[in-house]
Amino acid sequence: MDDRQIKEAVRETYGELARRFQDAGATAGCGCGSSGCGDSQAIGLYGLEEVAALPDTIASASLGCGNPLALASLKEGETVLDLGSGGGLDCFLAARRVGPTGRVIGLDMTPDMLALARGNAAHLGLSNVEFRQGEMEAIPLADATVDVIISNCVINLSPDKDAVFREAFRALRSGGRFSVSDIVTSRPLPEIVRQNLRAWSGCVGGALELTAYVEKMRAAGFERIEIDRQGGDGCCGDGLAFSARITAFKPSAPAE
Numbered sequence: 001m002d003d004r005q006i007k008e009a010v011r012e013t014y015g016e017l018a019r020r021f022q023d024a025g026a027t028a029g030c031g032c033g034s035s036g037c038g039d040s041q042a043i044g045l046y047g048l049e050e051v052a053a054l055p056d057t058i059a060s061a062s063l064g065c066g067n068p069l070a071l072a073s074l075k076e077g078e079t080v081l082d083l084g085s086g087g088g089l090d091c092f093l094a095a096r097r098v099g100p101t102g103r104v105i106g107l108d109m110t111p112d113m114l115a116l117a118r119g120n121a122a123h124l125g126l127s128n129v130e131f132r133q134g135e136m137e138a139i140p141l142a143d144a145t146v147d148v149i150i151s152n153c154v155i156n157l158s159p160d161k162d163a164v165f166r167e168a169f170r171a172l173r174s175g176g177r178f179s180v181s182d183i184v185t186s187r188p189l190p191e192i193v194r195q196n197l198r199a200w201s202g203c204v205g206g207a208l209e210l211t212a213y214v215e216k217m218r219a220a221g222f223e224r225i226e227i228d229r230q231g232g233d234g235c236c237g238d239g240l241a242f243s244a245r246i247t248a249f250k251p252s253a254p255a256e
């Protein structure tokens, strides 16, 4: 199993889910060992009012495992990048917070997910959100152009997490914030799970031990890394894999 095969399996899984959402407005279930990531309980981590203001078809297309906006402290006028934006729920909520002077960019590598998100954005009539095709290991943005990076249950899907953290750090302005929800583990996963493509697509096979995750972020240059364990024990047996909210900063430039 190589990186290319993992990416193809992930793209296939989320393309299929996007088409299902488009056809039937299907609701996601827990992704453990099944066809995709997403915990139907995770939607409860958002403020009831802000989610209730969105059409059901958009809110129920969430495949996340937490609420990356909870600790992002978004402000009017900020530029936000969502890594692996899926159907766009977090982008739409972020767009409200940054207002008309702000901007939200959703990045996703799966064409059918982008079509779903763009259709949702058109339905909502939001002018400060755009969706771009690309991979978070090679973010298609110039250096230091983003105030905040968010992501919901996506980084675990990458076979090259060093590149993801390196690219996120590069795209952030100095002093910029990183606020993600992701699946991590409390101890190493059994090799049989690591080698299973369905487990990767289900957001478990590629999950790192929390200590390794933090170490990679630190190596990329992030500081003030904080972990907020949330979402219970996860879906994959005695707390081995669980959802965490991870926040960090790109250091401010010395003159600032």
Ligand SMILES: C[S@@+](CC[C@H](N)C(=O)[O-])C[C@H]1O[C@@H](n2cnc3c(N)ncnc32)[C@H](O)[C@@H]1O
Pocket (backbone or CB within 6 Å): 010, 011, 014, 015, 036, 037, 038, 061, 062, 063, 064, 065, 083, 084, 085, 086, 087, 088, 089, 090, 107, 108, 109, 110, 113, 134, 135, 136, 137, 151, 152, 153, 154, 157, 158, 203
């Ligand atoms: C589990 S879903 C989460 C979607 C969304 N964040 C949410 O909360 O509903 C993972 C998404 O990340 C995208 N994705 C996976 N790996 C990616 C990568 N390397 N670069 C960009 N997008 C990726 C998939 O296409 C999919 O839309």
